[in-house]
Amino acid sequence: MPATIDVEALRRAEFPWADRTDRVYLNNASTGPLTQRSVRAAQEIIDDRIEPFRIDDAKNFAMLDRTRDLIARLIGASKGEIALMTNTTYGINIAARALPFAKGDVVVVHDREFPANVYPWLALEGRGVTLRRIPGAGSLPDEEALVAAIDDPAVKAVSVSWVAFSTGFKSDLRRIGRLCRERGIRFIVDAIQGLGADFLDVHECEIDILACGGQKWLLSPWGTGFAYVREELVRTLDPQPVGWMAVKGSDDFTRLLDYDLTWREDARRFEVITIPFQDFAGFAASLELFHELGPRAVAARVASLADQIVRWAKASRGVTLVTPGDPARRAGIVSLVTRDSAADSARLNKAGVAHSLREGALRLAPHVYNTSAEIERALAILDAG
Numbered sequence: 245m246p247a248t249i250d251v252e253a254l255r256r257a258e259f260p261w262a263d264r265t266d267r268v269y270l271n272n273a274s275t276g277p278l279t280q281r282s283v284r285a286a287q288e289i290i291d292d293r294i295e296p297f298r299i300d301d302a303k304n305f306a307m308l309d310r311t312r313d314l315i316a317r318l319i320g321a322s323k324g325e326i327a328l329m330t331n332t333t334y335g336i337n338i339a340a341r342a343l344p345f346a347k348g349d350v351v352v353v354h355d356r357e358f359p360a361n362v363y364p365w366l367a368l369e370g371r372g373v374t375l376r377r378i379p380g381a382g383s384l385p386d387e388e389a390l391v392a393a394i395d396d397p398a399v400k401a402v403s404v405s406w407v408a409f410s411t412g413f414k415s416d417l418r419r420i421g422r423l424c425r426e427r428g429i430r431f432i433v434d435a436i437q438g439l440g441a442d443f444l445d446v447h448e449c450e451i452d453i454l455a456c457g458g459q460k461w462l463l464s465p466w467g468t469g470f471a472y473v474r475e476e477l478v479r480t481l482d483p484q485p486v487g488w489m490a491v492k493g494s495d496d497f498t499r500l501l502d503y504d505l506t507w508r509e510d511a512r513r514f515e516v517i518t519i520p521f522q523d524f525a526g527f528a529a530s531l532e533l534f535h536e537l538g539p540r541a542v543a544a545r546v547a548s549l550a551d552q553i554v555r556w557a558k559a560s561r562g563v564t565l566v567t568p569g570d571p572a573r574r575a576g577i578v579s580l581v582t583r584d585s586a587a588d589s590a591r592l593n594k595a596g597v598a599h600s601l602r603e604g605a606l607r608l609a610p611h612v613y614n615t616s617a618e619i620e621r622a623l624a625i626l627d628a629g
């Protein structure tokens with residue numbers, strides 16, 4: 245059993261605004277709040293910058309190093325497999341551009357993927373690479389069809405969202421990863437709607453490249469994120485695009501003009517420095533919170549709040565659950581359609597309940613700091629509709 249979280253203490257320390265009686269925030273799938281410790285850590289670097297003689301390069305680069313380590317430990321990777329990136333899309337582009345695709349190759353995705361996992365692949369079409377979008381089963385991704393589709397020798401990569409942005413459907417990464425590895429197909433995962441609400445081990449799931457932004461479930465500043473690239477793969481891939489610190493020896497700022505294009509051994513070859521130090525300091529601080537609380541404990545709490553919504557939806561007439569009822573097939577996102585979702589969305593907004601309307605469904609996305617009472621408040625508004 246994961247340790248239980250003292251939610252009151254957590255709210256007091258990290259989310260003091262959450263006790264406002266006129267607002268409930270259930271929109272973590274759009275943007276998560278910043279933790280207080282994240283704000284303080286970012287502010288410290290901003291303060292250094294305001295009085296620039298306080299800028300400390302060694303401190304900033306050590307912080308980036310610590311951030312890579314915190315990410316690695318969260319996903320069962322090693323630090324050398326982590327490249328810091330400013331968003332999810334950047335990491336998907338690393339996969340699309342650095343993997344050696346050739347004319348006639350096929351990349352498989354689910355239809356209705358978030359565009360960040362579509363456009364970087366579509367952009368390969370000029371090179372003769374086809375993007376095959378697997379139609380859904382109803383509104384949900386069709387995992388059986390995806391699995392069947394990879395039995396084609398032309399398929400060279402499969403790229404899925406761990407958790408789908410509009411339906412909350414959670415992919416079975418272990419299953420897809422195993423099948424891809426057996427066939428020598430590259431397996432790419434967009435983890436932004438899962439990581440922070442749930443946890444995974446990249447090696448157990450046999451993922452080749454994973455991309456994730458920090459701005460949602462990881463409770464971190466905009467402009468933070470990372471890509472995981474499996475160790476054996478790192479050494480075989482040339483970085484695209486090429487950063488000035490992608491090469492060996494570039495930590496020595498006294499010898500920048502050696503122009504030696506020997507890539508770093510680790511995933512830092514994919515980084516394009518300079519990145520926002522203040523934001524990554526905030527990222528590191530929030531990642532530390534996840535390690536303190538325990539990713540399993542966070543996931544258990546998010547799941548129990550999501551369960552509360554699912555139970556209500558199943559018991560309510562006129563409400564259709566879009567997200568699968570099976571807890572193994574969802575994380576923090578619960579999407580549902582009511583008799584008049586647009587009108588109900590407006591009523592939630594009027595009552596101060598932040599959520600999203602995605603593809604005609606109400607998307608409720610509670611995080612670790614939310615309370616059961618807050619969920620009840622949101623559901624009572626829907627009941628009164």
Ligand SMILES: Cc1ncc(COP(=O)(O)O)c(C=O)c1O
Pocket residue numbers: 331332333334358360361405407408409434436437456457469
């Ligand atoms: C599945 C998915 N991928 C990617 C993104 C965003 O990508 P980025 O971090 O590049 O803005 C979102 C949400 O905005 C998303 O839901």
